[in-house]
Amino acid sequence: MIALIFRDLRIAVRAGGGFGLSLAFFFIIVIFFPFAIGPDLHLLSKVAPGTLWVGALLACLLSLERIFALDFEDGTLDLMVTSPLPLEGVVISKAIVHWLTTGLPLVFLTPFLGVLLGLQNSNVIFLIISLIFGTPALSIIGTFGAALTAGMKRGGLLLSILVLPLYIPTLIFGAEAARRGIQGFETQTSILLLSGVTLLSWAILPFAAASVLRINLR
Amino acid sequence: MAISIESLSVSRGGVNLLQGVDIELENGQAGILRGPNGVGKTTLLRALAGLQPVESGTIKCSLEDICYSGHADGVKPTLTVQENLEFWANIFGSPSIREVAEKFMIIELLNTKVGNLSAGQKRRVGLARLGLTGRQVWLLDEPTVSLDETSVKIFGNIIKDHLSEDGCALIATHIDLGLENSAQIIDLLEFQSNSGDLSSSNEAFL
Amino acid sequence: MSFWEYANPLKFLKLSGTLIPYFSILATITIIAGLSWGFFFTPDDYKQGATVKILYVHVPSAFVAINAWFMMLVASIIWLVRRHHVSALAAKAAAPIGIAMTIIGLVTGALWGQPMWGTWWEWDPKLTSFLILFLFYLGYIVLWAAVEDPDTAADLTSVLCIVGSVFAVLSRYATVFWNQGLHQDASLSIDKEEHVADVFYYPLIVVMAGFVLLFIALVLLNTRSEIMKRRAGAIMARSRV
Numbered sequence: 001m002i003a004l005i006f007r008d009l010r011i012a013v014r015a016g017g018g019f020g021l022s023l024a025f026f027f028i029i030v031i032f033f034p035f036a037i038g039p040d041l042h043l044l045s046k047v048a049p050g051t052l053w054v055g056a057l058l059a060c061l062l063s064l065e066r067i068f069a070l071d072f073e074d075g076t077l078d079l080m081v082t083s084p085l086p087l088e089g090v091v092i093s094k095a096i097v098h099w100l101t102t103g104l105p106l107v108f109l110t111p112f113l114g115v116l117l118g119l120q121n122s123n124v125i126f127l128i129i130s131l132i133f134g135t136p137a138l139s140i141i142g143t144f145g146a147a148l149t150a151g152m153k154r155g156g157l158l159l160s161i162l163v164l165p166l167y168i169p170t171l172i173f174g175a176e177a178a179r180r181g182i183q184g185f186e187t188q189t190s191i192l193l194l195s196g197v198t199l200l201s202w203a204i205l206p207f208a209a210a211s212v213l214r215i216n217l218r
Numbered sequence: 219m220a221i222s223i224e225s226l227s228v229s230r231g232g233v234n235l236l237q238g239v240d241i242e243l244e245n246g247q248a249g250i251l252r253g254p255n256g257v258g259k260t261t262l263l264r265a266l267a268g269l270q271p272v273e274s275g276t277i278k279c280s281l282e283d284i285c286y287s288g289h290a291d292g293v294k295p296t297l298t299v300q301e302n303l304e305f306w307a308n309i310f311g312s313p314s315i316r317e318v319a320e321k322f323m324i325i326e327l328l329n330t331k332v333g334n335l336s337a338g339q340k341r342r343v344g345l346a347r348l349g350l351t352g353r354q355v356w357l358l359d360e361p362t363v364s365l366d367e368t369s370v371k372i373f374g375n376i377i378k379d380h381l382s383e384d385g386c387a388l389i390a391t392h393i394d395l396g397l398e399n400s401a402q403i404i405d406l407l408e409f410q411s412n413s414g415d416l417s418s419s420n421e422a423f424l
Numbered sequence: 425m426s427f428w429e430y431a432n433p434l435k436f437l438k439l440s441g442t443l444i445p446y447f448s449i450l451a452t453i454t455i456i457a458g459l460s461w462g463f464f465f466t467p468d469d470y471k472q473g474a475t476v477k478i479l480y481v482h483v484p485s486a487f488v489a490i491n492a493w494f495m496m497l498v499a500s501i502i503w504l505v506r507r508h509h510v511s512a513l514a515a516k517a518a519a520p521i522g523i524a525m526t527i528i529g530l531v532t533g534a535l536w537g538q539p540m541w542g543t544w545w546e547w548d549p550k551l552t553s554f555l556i557l558f559l560f561y562l563g564y565i566v567l568w569a570a571v572e573d574p575d576t577a578a579d580l581t582s583v584l585c586i587v588g589s590v591f592a593v594l595s596r597y598a599t600v601f602w603n604q605g606l607h608q609d610a611s612l613s614i615d616k617e618e619h620v621a622d623v624f625y626y627p628l629i630v631v632m633a634g635f636v637l638l639f640i641a642l643v644l645l646n647t648r649s650e651i652m653k654r655r656a657g658a659i660m661a662r663s664r665v
Contacts (some may be wrong), residue, residue, distance in 0.1 A: 004309070010297060010301065014296040073290075074291065075289070075292040076293075078267075078286065078290070081269060082281070082284065083351075084310060084311070144587065148567065148583075162584065165559040165588070165592075168559075168598065172601070173598060176601070176602055193601065197594060204587070212579070217270075218264075218271065218576075232573070416658055416662055419575050420654075420657070421658070422433055422509055423655040424655070424658055
């Protein structure tokens with residue numbers, strides 16, 4: 001598993017690996033909101049948690065298709081199924097790599113975008129915490145979606161339609177935690193619920209994803 | 219017995235291709251699958267590798283002894299040959315890639331990116347994975363595609379070495395690998411289903 | 425004779441062929457009787473007036489919309505465990521009916537909401553949950569349509585249905601939590617049907633029974649046509665070779 005994680009990280013940062021694309025996308029999406037809503041910083045700071053969460057979610061979505069598509073096309077997936085590595089392990093590694101190359105960088109970018117949206121420095125912390133606890137769920141749910149559509153031509157749009165409904169609980173709890181924190185309410189409940197969704201996803205989805213991968217390979 | 223298949227039946231795309239396939243290979247023996255395109259060579263090999271379900275019949279061979287190599291090489295173009303091989307070596311827990319690289323004549327390519335290799339060189343990298351697995355039963359689907367004459371000969375010798383170490387190989391190929399004298403030739407036409415036989419899943423609706 | 429014998433597609437075709445007329449007639453009678461009872465022989469609500477009567481369409485369709493998903497879940501699990509083709513096709517057949525019922529529920533809800541709350545739409549947990557249910561149905565149907573091989577499609581959609589069920593339940597609780605967070609003063613309650621007076625309650629039960637019968641008839645019909653489609657495909661595959 002470690003070997004797979006390192007291999008995929010290496011591929012991601014090499015030319016054409018797509019690392020940074022979703023980060024750029026996140027950046028653009030978020031700075032487009034002021035263009036659409038208007039330059040009123042007070043209003044912007046109100047919608048900032050939602051904007052950043054939806055932006056992060058869409059940026060995650062954008063990079064999902066790559067998770068299995070390349071390995072499927074060049075036969076690597078066939079070979080991994082016949083290797084000693086359990087397919088569940090492959091899924092977990094892929095999700096970890098996706099999080100390291102997409103979810104985690106988004107968290108680092110958030111403070112800067114928070115400033116653009118008029119968030120107080122002290123409030124950005126709530127967004128960072130909610131994203132740290134929430135983005136791993138986005139990665140594993142997305143990996144499941146990618147496994148469902150592995151091997152389909154033009155699976156990208158289908159993937160979005162399948163994955164987005166599954167993102168609803170994460171989005172609701174995550175954005176709620178950030179919003180409550182910024183409004184000065186207690187955030188513990190929503191953070192706990194958010195972590196619950198994340199843990200549940202990581203507990204069940206590797207098995208589901210591995211089973212649909214096997215189905216897609218035959 | 220390295221691998222033993224009894225009255226195996228496989229389907230593809232809802233149509234039954236092969237029926238009653240019986241193959242037995244001893245340790246140190248190779249089997250060569252022959253038959254026209256579309257007869258079901260790839261389907262049979264994938265079924266043996268556990269990549270697709272069989273309709274009926276038994277396969278006596280542990281999946282942990284099987285190493286499958288298909289049409290695609292499964293190598294990453296943005297990584298170097300060495301990085302590609304090291305990855306598989308790690309997965310299969312084998313120690314050194316140098317020995318294998320020498321055997322497959324890619325030692326001087328180790329630091330080249332796979333994306334810059336020719337199709338034949340890339341194929342050799344893909345095949346080198348076989349040497350890293352340390353597994354006994356090789357299932358090879360058209361392994362010599364895009365290999366030149368010398369490489370084919372070298373690869374034939376590698377298979378012979380593998381057989382002499384008590385290994386075993388089942389190969390779908392149209393090319394003479396120099397194994398024909400000792401190998402068991404299996405003509406899949408013998409096991410071809412009657413035209414119109416459907417997979418059990420389709421059969422249920424008739 | 426075991427229940428599972430009807431998992432044979434041909435036996436199922438025969439049985440469903442006999443059953444569908446009965447279910448259709450029963451459903452028609454029950455729905456007409458229940459709706460006329462509800463529309464013409466119950467008093468207007470003292471607060472809501474005649475608009476309360478939309479309840480007789482709204483509640484049964486919502487009830488069927490949710491239970492259709494449960495039926496699909498059970499059928500999917502049966503397919504994954506026992507590999508009965510009829511089960512997979514019944515799940516596929518139920519999805520369009522489920523989504524239609526969801527849409528009816530949402531639209532009647534909006535029509536009811538306009539005179540009552542003065543707005544077509546309210547982000548009330550219940551309404552939101554139905555919108556989310558709609559999305560889940562949509563994903564399920566789209567996945568069936570996207571996969572060519574019928575067995576692969578059945579497998580993939582079954583796993584999606586199971587995973588989707590978990591996340592649908594999570595979403596349901598998430599919306600409750602989320603709405604509390606937004607509007608502390610939720611004065612509008614859509615839970616009225618849970619404390620409706622007996623005079624509204626009995627006709628409602630009749631219509632609900634009618635909707636369930638209708639659902640069964642439609643699922644049987646749809647499953648039949650799915651089986652026939654597969655059958656046609658198999659016959660064509662045989663003649664092609």
